[in-house]
Amino acid sequence: MQLANLAPIPELYVSYDSAQKLKLEAADLTSWDLSPRQICDLELLMNGGFNPLKGFMSEADYDGCVEDMRLADGSLWPMPITLDVDEAFADGIELGQDIALRDQEGVILGTMTVTDRWVPNKAREAEKVFGADDATHPAVNYLHNHAGKVYLGGPVTGIQQPVHYDFRARRDTPNELRAYFRKLGWRRIVAFQTRNPLHRAHQELTFRAAKEAQANLLIHPVVGMTKPGDIDHFTRVRCYEAVLDQYPQATTTMSLLNLAMRMAGPREAVWHGLIRRNHGCTHMIIGRDHAGPGKNSAGEDFYGPYDAQELFRAHAEEIGIEMVDFKHMVWVQDRAQYEPADEVEKDATVLNISGTELRRRLAEGLDIPEWFSFPQVVSELRKTRPPRSKQGFTVFFTGFSGSGKSTIANALMVKLMEMGGRPVTLLDGDIVRKNLSSELGFSKEHRDLNIRRIGYVASEITKNGGIAICAPIAPYATTRRAVREEIEQYGAFLEIHVATSIEECERRDRKGLYKLAREGKIKEFTGISDPYDVPEHAELVLDTEGVEVDHCAHQVLLKLEQMGLVAA
Ligand code: PPS
Structure with missing residues (x-):
């Protein structure tokens, strides 16, 4: 039986005193103003969420990661975590030089010693990492149209966490979550990753997954960057809080993850697994089309519906996380309860509302039944998605x-x-x-x-x-x-x-x-x-x-x- 090792994991932060000193010294360094996505990446680098990475990737790590999901030392890492900058900035940097990494208000979050500078082959990165060089994929669009031309790599020294003014009590570093699990005696923890509001079917399936794995449940929604067009995280978190009351007390907790998703399907699933392992989890629910980006320019899915599950399963041992299958739950009208779709008798009347149908009902101000969602969730959604x-x-x-x-x-x-x-x-x-x-x-x-x-x-x-x-x-x-x-x-x-x-x-x-x-x-x-x-x-x-x-x-x-x- 897999039990969590909840010992603290390495962070990149220096002590408080050293941070104060570094902050003063860094005033003289060349500064890079991080993009919103880079800030998310830096936060998870510094707090150990991206362990074993010790900074933005070197060229060798990047090449290995792009080619076969492995860092230069052989460890599994499927997603490039790179510091993209414009050519003018890159030209002014000497290898070996320290640069200050600042947020958009100019607050210094860390420093990086630049060991590598290269011009990546973005078409190759798109093909290998995202499966196609097709700009309808949000991360490929980002790569070609928003990311700088040059990548810088090198170890990072953490000075301070990015400041979040919202939902502070709900944000935890990997070590804070590990300590929380230790304190409560949780040794088997199923993570549920989400970027969407939770409805009753999700509540049923997550609770069932936790019961099957004889584990506690961590609702671990992404509040950094998700797919363009998603419901904003403020609304979602209010929805999650309403759903949290529906679980039996002391079985479940929720923590917000400031991750910038890439919507990379199979590779993203493996990446999410590594991140959850770092946060002290032992299991993770992976569903059909996990982190799918939608249709490509030819109107087809970028990935097969079970590609993410397959890739995850193939690497589960190395990730250190057991995969829990996401059961598609449907409402069985005759019995007035949710059941897994594959266990329902043939002649039973089954009800379901798809995501598209939900959006239509919200857009047109139509009824959303209570068997589908909790009234507080619907009322929050109606506020942000008026007709x-x-x-x-x-x-x-x-x-x-x-x-x-x-x-x-x-x-x-x-x-x-x-x-x-x-x-x-x-x-x-x-x-x-x-x-x-x-x-x-x-x-x-x-x-x-x-x-x-x-x-x-x-x-x-x-x-x-x-x-x-x-x-x-x-x-x-x-x-x-x-x-x-x-x-x-x-x-x-x-x-x-x-x-x-x-x-x-x-x-x-x-x-x-x-x-x-x-x-x-x-x-x-x-x-x-x-x-x-x-x-x-x-x-x-x-x-x-x-x-x-x-x-x-x-x-x-x-x-x-x-x-x-x-x-x-
Ligand atoms: S742009 O290209 O969208 O930034 O132009 P816009 O702000 O709409 O301004 C267009 C108005 O400026 C006048 N004008 C010119 N237009 C085009 N090219 C040049 N070189 C130029 N110089 C001045 C012109 O009257 C446009 O007004 P409208 O309302 O379009 O007739």
């Missing part, structure tokens, strides 16, 4: 100067205000250039900055339940895509191409700018002397030639109705 007709969203018009964007945007704003219910903000090209971007010109760099500022403001409005209407030219597809990604975390994004031709815009020449552009008096003029990427995936294309403004605005309203964003 679509009450959520914030962004309408983003794009098109040439003089195409009619502002006029249609204004008409749409007035129509939405007439309907009422949500605040409406118009971020028209001219208004923004006057108030937010007055120092910017029309170079590519400045246009990108302008659009990103608009995107940021629109994302805040959307997040807080308002309607943002944007109407810049926004000529570059990559920038529009980045804005879409930012906003879609919080609500719907409708790209509307006001597709008036350049000839018609020039013929209208309402501001006389086309004439000046033709004469070369205005440089880099979109459509004349600067490019415009025609949108390929716009939610709506408006043809304005010979069509009333009112009609164009009405088409947008119809689209919004069709998407459930305004009541019909």
Whole structure:
């Protein structure tokens, strides 16, 4: 029978006195401002959650990890933990140099002695670690579009933990959890990893798993970074607290894990196992499609449904964690109880609500029955996922100067205000250039900055339940895509191409700018002397030639109705 060895594991922190001294000395070091993901990684490096790693990976460790999930010394480690930086920063670093690692407010968390610097082959990393070089995979997208070009590696010295102001009492380092288990005499502990709210089926299956393994249960949700579009962790933790009351007292506890997930399916499962071992667990529940990223660009699953279980099982001994199968539980109506799907008699009436169906019911404000979830959980979810007709969203018009964007945007704003219910903000090209971007010109760099500022403001409005209407030219597809990604975390994004031709815009020449552009008096003029990427995936294309403004605005309203964003 496997019992936990709950002796403390090594951390990378120095003593309090040394940390105070180091902090002062580090003021003179070159500083790297960590990204949110790097902060999560650093926290788990420093507190032993990523034991045996002693810092961000060296090139040899990285190569072994990417190729066959092994560090240079042969130990199992399936996930690259690398410090990606931009070229300019990397160029200024000498090997052997110490750098300060700071959070986004500039607080120093640790130092790193840079022993390695290399330019990784990202396509290879994507293929080997995530299974495909396909940017629909969130970690591959991160790798190519957010991570820096150069990796730095070297041992880390921990000065202090990142500060968390939320749910402090629920956050534990591996050693804190180990001490807690020791104190309670828990020697067999099943971990349940999750990034979703728990419903009744989860409560049943986790409790059943713990009983079968004759173990206690650790609900160990990820609150660092999960899959884009997931329910935020504040809501989830309130939901988990409600579910925790449903377990028999003293059998179960919950702790929050500040992990940045990669959604790497099988490799991620092995990684999660190692992390749980470090946190003192002996067992872990691994389900169908564990840490799955969704569909790839061809509409297929990245991994087979049981790949994660197979890879985990093959390495269970080395991980030091026994795998517990995740039983798919269904509600058997005739007996009014949950039972494992594979044990239910053929003719029994079985009820189930899929994740997609749950989202639909929340989006449309429909009933969610008590057999499916606990009332407190549903009420929390309804607060953060109000029906679509009450959520914030962004309408983003794009098109040439003089195409009619502002006029249609204004008409749409007035129509939405007439309907009422949500605040409406118009971020028209001219208004923004006057108030937010007055120092910017029309170079590519400045246009990108302008659009990103608009995107940021629109994302805040959307997040807080308002309607943002944007109407810049926004000529570059990559920038529009980045804005879409930012906003879609919080609500719907409708790209509307006001597709008036350049000839018609020039013929209208309402501001006389086309004439000046033709004469070369205005440089880099979109459509004349600067490019415009025609949108390929716009939610709506408006043809304005010979069509009333009112009609164009009405088409947008119809689209919004069709998407459930305004009541019909
Ligand atoms: S961008 O590319 O999205 O940042 O442009 P935007 O902020 O929408 O600003 C476009 C308005 O600025 C005027 N203008 C120019 N447009 C394009 N190219 C050049 N070089 C330029 N110089 C000035 C023009 O009047 C645009 O107004 P709209 O409202 O689009 O007609």
